[in-house]
Amino acid sequence: MSKNLYITATEPQSGKSAVALGVMQLLLRDIRKVAFFRPIISERVDGGRDHDVNLLLTHFNLDIPYEDTFAYTLAEARELINNGESAVLMENILNKYKALEAKYDFVLCEGTDFRGKDAAFEFDLNASIAANLGCPALLIASGRDKSEEELLSTTQLTVDSMEEKGLDVFATVINRAEKNVDHAKIAENLKCKVNCSQPMAVYVIPEEEGLGNPTVKDVQKWLEAEVIYGADRLEAVVEDFVVAAMQIGNFLDYVENGSMVITPGDREDIILTALASRLSGSFADISGVLLTGGLKPSENVQRLIEGWSGAPLPILSVKGHTYQTTQKLAELYGRIDPEDLRKVSLALGTFESHVNSEELGKRLIDRKSSKVTPKMFEYNLVEKAKSHRMRIVLPEGECDRVLRAAEIILRRNVCELFILGDEASVKAKVSELGLDLSGAHFVDPKSSDKLDEYAQAYFEARKHKGILLEDARDRMLDATYFATMMVHKDDADGMVSGALNTTAHTIRPAFEFIKTKPTASIVSSVFLMCMKDRVHVYGDCAVNPNPKAEQLAEIAIGSAETARIFGVEPRVAMLSYSTGSSGKGADVDRVKEAVALAKEKAPQLALEGPLQFDAAIDPGVAATKLPGSEVAGKATVFIFPDLNTGNNTYKAVQRSSGAVAIGPVLQGLNKPVNDLSRGCTIPDIVNTVAITAIQAQAEKGLI
Incomplete structure (x- = not known):
């Protein structure tokens, strides 16, 4: 098994960090413990963390001390080499690398940023480090502003040069390629020619303006600008900069989608025109306004702007004059910050769309870990959902979080969305x-x-409850009812709601006309508990307060099936305060009865009970309390005897261990409907949509 990989570019602004994100996600899908290491980092003027190290540590929650992720700054490395101490440099880099290699299953290395003055020096330095670490190399060649012929010739020369230095060029990624480049031609003609242990993989990723261009927030951070208005709109992408120094009528001719308008702070006519153009459907959507000279609008103009329900675009202010500001902006380029979820998702989606992850993974990894981390599980959720694109409806189109999540879902191609x-x-x-x-x-x-058709269908389903046709029509005007009817009528495959609506409002329509499966008498739920290196299934922690023995048996069988759908091998523990026959009482007897019923209905299922939690999860305790059990000590599905126990336990485990709790996932309905917490995050929504899509796949027999 290959245990390392060295990502290196050939010039600055090649999109190296975006590729590193994609490769790290690919690795974490199959490998439990992956380290990130940059032998040489760039100096930070502000003394902060290295950008790429911070990006990967933060986004993937990598448990690595920051000081262990690099060895030297570029200036320190250059000084050592100039002083004839190259051996000391390499020895210390190796020591740092070996310390990570001893603790982790894989080490992903990334080369320098090529932001120094000597690109040849950095190229040789990266090649030397990769060779000494024994890393196969993934070369990133920038296709920006290069013709097809230029790309082929310059990249082939680089590959040849790297091989001559003893490197195994594992793969080449042509990143930020121009739109008219023939991907197939490049992949066919670009080859390793000098020292090929195996054919070199070649991938071409086109220029993605949303990644290459900065956001308003990037501008604000780069210039240390003050945000006057629109602090919640800083994620807008800046396509270009327009200096407004002419009259309004002429200025508007130069405004295009994504333009950031630069103007002195006392040009109130330009400021108001920019705001008005953003609200008008007749002009392009500008990304923001940058006021120079440290000047701000007059008090009356500020009152006018503040009188809007909210400034329709961000307005920044800097102290420097216009020329000075534009000169500094010329050096700005788009960067991916870990808190910019939209940009991170765009980077990952672009990588997945143009790099054959399965092929790349097979080339790099020849065995898989049996452990499953939260990141692996979340990645696999999206991959499984993408395998058969289902139609998921989101009834809360007025919710910002839902809309932001929808953009991520679409970019990742998780499913088809109705909003x-x-x-x-x-x-x-x-x-x-x-x-x-x-x-x-x-x-x-x-x-x-579809309104009349849905109203008639609801009337037919509920007329025995006294519902009139006009009442049915009113009910279908409710987005949650309408969305649920879309699922019921097979115009959608699943529904996700609850970011704004209560749980009762979310699932009531499903109870009324989607109803339970023929094999189910109740609707229950599970939480997918993503522990540090495994996934457990907890049920029922959200719906049924005091299930009877028959219902507990049904919850156990349903939870085992849910576990199977999501790739967890079901070994079911029916929990109680007693293990085996050691305890007595009505609550224990109810669990015993549920165990007997479940084994009768699903004799093939690995199921045991009653079990105490420690006996269910700890092999040592299981060996004492219930030796020889196929479930005790290695359970993956935990069925709690009541809602009080289940809800408190999942929250205690979540908060005390740092586990990621995904759910509740509803089970037992004829078609998938899932509820969000009103405090849900954007990733929660993405995960729940992916879960619902997978349930829909299972419902249709696709998995």
Whole structure:
């Protein structure tokens, strides 16, 4: 098994950090413990963390002390080499690397940033380090502003040179390629020619403006600008900079989508025109306004702006004059910050779309770890959801978090999305947030041609409860009811709601007309508990307060099936305060009865009970309390005797161990409907949508 990889570029701004993100995600899918190591980092003027180290440590929650992730700064390395101490440099780099290698299953290394004045020096330095560490190399060649012929010739020369230095060029990624480049031609003609242990993989990733261009937040941080208005809109992408020094009528001719307007702070006419153009459907959507000279609008103009429901775009202020500011901006380029979830997701989605992850993984890894980390599990959720794209409906189109999550879902190609709400209002919010939801289907229940059909269907399903047709129509104007009916009528495959709505409002429509499966008498739930190196399934922690023995048996069988769907081998522990026959009492007897019923209904299922939690999870305790059990000590599915026990236990484990709790995942319904917490995060929504899509795949027999 290859235990390391060295990612190196050939010039600055090659998109190296985006590729490193993609490779790290690929590795974490199959390997439990992956370290990130940069032998040489660039100096930070502000003394902060190295950008790429901070990005990967933060995004992937890598448990590595920052000081262990690098050996030297570029200036320190250059000084050692100039003083004839190259051996000391390499020895200390090796020591740092070996310390990580001893603790981790794989070490992903990344080379220098090529931001120094001597690119040849950095190229030789990276090649020497990679060779001494025994790392296969993944070369990143920038395709920016290069023709097809230039790309082929310069990259082939680089590959040849790296091989002549003794490197195994494992793969080459042509990143930021121009749109007209023939990907297939490059992949066919670019080859290793000098020292090939195996054919070199070649991938071409086109220029993605959302990654290459800075955001307003990047501008703000680069210039240390003050945010006057629009602090919640700093994620907008800046396509270009327009200096406004002419009259309004002429200035507007130069404004394009994504333009950032640079103007002195006392040009109130330009400021107000920029704001008005952002609100107008007749002009391009500018990304923001940058005021120079340390000047700000007059008090009356500030009152006018503040009188809007919210400034429609961000306005920044800097002390420098206009020329000085534009000169400094010329050195700015787009960077991926770990807190910029949108950009991180775009980077990962772009990598996945153009790099054959399976091929790359097979080339690099010839065995898989049996351990499953939270990142592995979340990655596998998305991969499984993508395997058969299902149709998921989101009824809360007015929720910012839902819309932001929807953009990530679409970029990752997780599923097909239907977003409900007043179409004009939803699209206005999408524009306000600066999102790209062009791949989504927007549905307004009140103007849908399905409204009458759905109202009639609801009336037929509920007329025995005294519902009138006009009541049914009113009910279908509720987005949650409309979305649930879409699933019921097979116009969608699953629904996710609850970011704004209560649990009761989310699942009540499903109880009313989707109903339970023929094999289920109740709806129950599980939480997927992502521990440090494994995934457990806890049920029922959200729905049924005091299940009877028959219901407990049903929850156990349903939870085992849910575990199987999500790749967890089900070994079911029916929990109680007693193990085996050691205890007595009505609660223990109920669990015993549930165990007998479950074994009768599913004799093939690995199931044991009653078990105390320690006997279910700890092999040492199991060997004493219930020796010879196929479940005790190695359970993966834990069935709690009541809601009080289950809910408190999952929260205690989540908070005390740092486990990631995904759920509740509802089970027992004829079609998948899932509830979000009203405090859910954007990743929570993405995960729940992926889960719902996988449940829909299982419902249709696709997995």
